[in-house]
Amino acid sequence: MLAKKPISAEETTFEAAPLPANEAARNARVQRTGVMDVHQEDRYRIYVDMAQLITGCPVAYTGLLDDDRQFFIAKDFGGLLEADEVPRHLTLCQYALGSTQPMIVPDLREHPKLKHNPLVTDSPNWVFWGAYPLVTQDGLVLGTLCTVDYKPREMEAVQVQRMQALANNLTLLIMLQMEERDAITERMAKLAGYFHRTHPDMRPAEIESFLNLCCGQPVNVGHLDRLIQWGIATGNGTAPDLTAKGREIQAEQGLHAATFRRNALSQKTAVDIEDLFAMID
Template identity: 70%
Template sequence: MVYEAAPLPVNEVARNARVHRSGVMDVHQEERYGLYVELAKMISDCPVAYTGLLDEDRQFFLAKDFGGLIDADEVPRNLTLCQYALGSTDPTIVQDLRNHPKLKHNPLVTDPPNWVFWGAYPLVTDDGLVLGTLCTVDYQPRTMSPEQIQGMEKLAGNMTLLITLQMQERDAITERMAKLAGYFRKSLPKTSPAAIEAFLNVCGGIPADTEALKDLEANGLVDLTGSVPDLTASGRELQAEHGLNAATYRRTISASSSLNVEDLFAMMD
């Protein structure tokens, strides 16, 4: 029998928008989220655990331990078990998937690795949007004690907080970048994207393009007389005004695979 897709949550549009705003889709951060998977296995005593967010098309795994039986960073949403957990802020715990009227038809149940037990703990924002799940799996039927369920709920809540804080930091950085673009548009309209990137790199103590640095020097923002490029008084004033200390800029780089300076420059158009 064909595996049936779950009904869409009533807040699906807002939910999807928040998932994309989170900035974690397609960003590999196993080191950051792997701990939640390991703790989930310990709390539940299950051999398999995974966590990820679901948008309109797919489930992207933030971290996973499938026991070496599955090797994928994402799966189509319509093939997931977790699509059935998006409509409630309560855990979805199925003692035996083989007996569930809908989930028993999922390929993960009917075919190897033949999952049996499945527990899904939603990643719920403060305003009730389910971004994704933290899940545990076993190959035999099992029950969870109230203490285990409570522990998993707390773990999922902590992970949601981490995602939310990361999203808020990205939003703050985006605002700073927009203000910086406004400065260059108004004060130095001929500044190239490469020069803006070089300025950000100097702020973060990262090597920068030589020709771009010369442009910054000509505009009085960078001093090239020393062994390494340094900000002038005007450059430091601009750095402070836009909150671009080294730690902030490095977090910008770590929060995304790369800083798209072309997008930043587009703000100036």
């Protein structure tokens, strides 16, 4: 993390961590998630809130690390830090990428390497730090879910277990989003190719109108007329809808809502979002 006062690499003796052995594959997966540079804190903030409740720590944050930075997808720094991302070589979390196990440091001031980090030596003077890796099913560490305190702490075994479950659930959410996006992209490319072959003069806006019909959204009247001419849609003085031919195209291109439920759901290993609240009982 960065303090409000800029800190250069020359102003600290903090040493960058060695790159993980699988760094190329790890970084490629981070980029594929589509999370970097996308501000969706409302979606991820519950994980930060739950981390604070589970551990009692005043600070919690989560983010992914690519080859040169850490991007925060949700954070609560208690108002002492303001940053959406930070150079990787200045982060504590770079040291958590080399293992799939939690990295818990009761007192950063006593750690041989981390004690030199600017967040420890300068404001806000972090002391306790716990990092729980976001690990994919094939063992790639995308980033971390972390908690921080300004005094030394020890985590109980049950707290560590709950934090690991929370990190697993967050990883699952990120991967499901990635798979859903990949599936949608694949279907859109297939649909565009189909219409290019069968209706080469179809414009992108008319393809958009077809998709709107598939999901029950309003359709531009001019575009609807063209879809009616091709026998794909019907008006009939009522609400516009797909014809039998249109529904056949919809099914062939995998555009029914049910087809977007990826088989990853059946491979679930983390807790349900409803179960997160049970962790603090």
